Amino acid sequence: DAGVIQSPRHEVTEMGxxxxxxxxxxxxxDYLFWYRQTMMRGLELLIYFNNNVPIDDxxxxxxxxxxKMPNASFSTLKIQPSxxxxxxxxxxxxxIMGEQYFGPGTRxxxx
Amino acid sequence: xxxVEQSPPDLILQEGANSTLRCNFSDSVNNxxxxxxxxxxxLINLFYIPSGTKQNGRxxxxxxxxERYSLLYISSSQTTDSGVYFCAVGLSGGGADGLTxxxxxxxxxxx
Numbered sequence: 080d081a082g083v084i085q086s087p088r089h090e091v092t093e094m095g096x097x098x099x100x101x102x103x104x105x106x107x108x109d110y111l112f113w114y115r116q117t118m119m120r121g122l123e124l125l126i127y128f129n130n131n132v133p134i135d136d137x138x139x140x141x142x143x144x145x146x147k148m149p150n151a152s153f154s155t156l157k158i159q160p161s162x163x164x165x166x167x168x169x170x171x172x173x174x175i176m177g178e179q180y181f182g183p184g185t186r187x188x189x190x
Numbered sequence: 191x192x193x194v195e196q197s198p199p200d201l202i203l204q205e206g207a208n209s210t211l212r213c214n215f216s217d218s219v220n221n222x223x224x225x226x227x228x229x230x231x232x233l234i235n236l237f238y239i240p241s242g243t244k245q246n247g248r249x250x251x252x253x254x255x256x257e258r259y260s261l262l263y264i265s266s267s268q269t270t271d272s273g274v275y276f277c278a279v280g281l282s283g284g285g286a287d288g289l290t291x292x293x294x295x296x297x298x299x300x301x
Contacts, residue, residue: 112288122276124288135288168231176284179223181233 083182085171091188097159100185103152104173112172112179113146113156122170128154161189192217194292196277202298203267211262211295213277221280221287222253224262227294228273236262236275240283267299 084103092098104111112127126136131148139146143162148154158165166189172179193216203209215222224236237244237251239260244251248268253260264271274296278289 110286114288121293122278122291124290127288129286138288170233172233176286178235178238179289180235181225183232 085182085185089186095160098161100156100169102154102171108173108175110174111154114170115167117167163189165189192290196292196295200296205301207267209264213260215258215279219279220283223278225276226273269299272299
């Protein structure tokens with residue numbers, strides 16, 4: 080298997096623009112997680128899905144953030160409008176009853 | 191929420207040395223995982239170990255859930271072991287929830 084796939088790997092955008100991050104989990108995994116990593120806050124959980132259904136979105140920082148999982152092989156994390164404080168590395172991970180496997184991350188820079 | 195404390199925060203060793211990394215957590219957990227983040231930012235799952243002991247080559251881990259700590263042992267360190275080691279915990283068994291990460295132990299192995 081190719082592992083968890085994320086795109087784009089790098090994104091530079093201007094404040095106020097919409098940003099969409101994409102994730103393809105490992106085939107057969109029924110859990111999908113979105114995390115964010117910053118120097119100040121470390122790694123923090125944003126939201127996770129089980130069988131395409133959002134289970135816990137309490138980590139989503141505010142209404143500007145939204146996530147969807149329309150099918151078992153695709154998820155998006157959208158930020159609209161983006162702000163400089165959203166600059167971070169965004170990771171997607173998937174699992175099936177145990178170990179979480181992380182994608183390579185998307186490095187987002189909002190100027 | 192759950193508090194996760196890792197020690198030491200930084201560790202510099204010579205190649206060939208052994209090390210022990212510690213993770214303390216504030217509540218009873220049913221999900222504990224160790225990750226290695228390499229210098230390129232990739233997060234690699236090392237162990238899913240809510241309790242007991244596991245070994246994988248030069249690495250081993252022990253979790254004593256009743257005393258709320260876990261240890262990661264690295265023997266005969268190599269320069270490729272450098273990076274940040276994260277402990278992450280969750281409340282649900284079977285890996286069925288998002289993880290709360292510690293701040294990590296930054297390990298440097300010198301040749």
